[in-house]
Amino acid sequence: MVAASVTGMYEIDFAEFPSTSAAASGRFFERAFGWAATPYGPDYTDVRAAGLTFGFQSDPAEQPRAPLLTIRTDDLPSAREAVEAAGGVVTKEPFAFPGGQRFHFREPGGSELAVWCPDA
Structure with a gap:
């Protein structure tokens, strides 16, 4: 592969x-x-x-539910595309929080992680 x-x-x-x-x-x-x-x-x-x-x-x-590792990026939409193309499932749509935006996803093995992008 x-x-x-x-x-x-x-x-x-x-x-x-x-x-x-x-x-x-x-x-x-x-x-x-x-x-x-x-x-x-x-x-x-x-x-x-x-x-x-x-x-x-x-x-x-x-x-x-468990510790949540968060991955920083400079392009949230591209990160979402990459997650989904690799077989990940978005579990929480992008949302704003103090300092930026993030979404959560589950990778094929079942662990939930998040990707965030700081405010510009």
């Missing part, structure tokens, strides 16, 4: 985790490792560490 030609930049730079308390998760990583935590309301906190950001979601309606 020959791999399809893929253009654009794709890199994993974010991972989102379910949490019973986003604030407590943020405080833990600040205390344990000295990483900066930024709360985005009562149910979401980002923790930045060495080029990777971890998000902690405590809103049960928005939580991923």
Whole structure:
């Protein structure tokens, strides 16, 4: 099988985790490792560490079922086309969030991931 030609930049730079308390998760990583935590309301906190950001979601309606790796791109529509052409299934249509837009997909083995594009 020959791999399809893929253009654009794709890199994993974010991972989102379910949490019973986003604030407590943020405080833990600040205390344990000295990483900066930024709360985005009562149910979401980002923790930045060495080029990777971890998000902690405590809103049960928005939580991923498992850790969600997020792939950064500069072209969201092209990334969606590439995902679907390779056999992935979009599970959450593109939506805006602070800093950009993203969509979720399931790869053929069953894992859910996301692709995001920062606001220009």
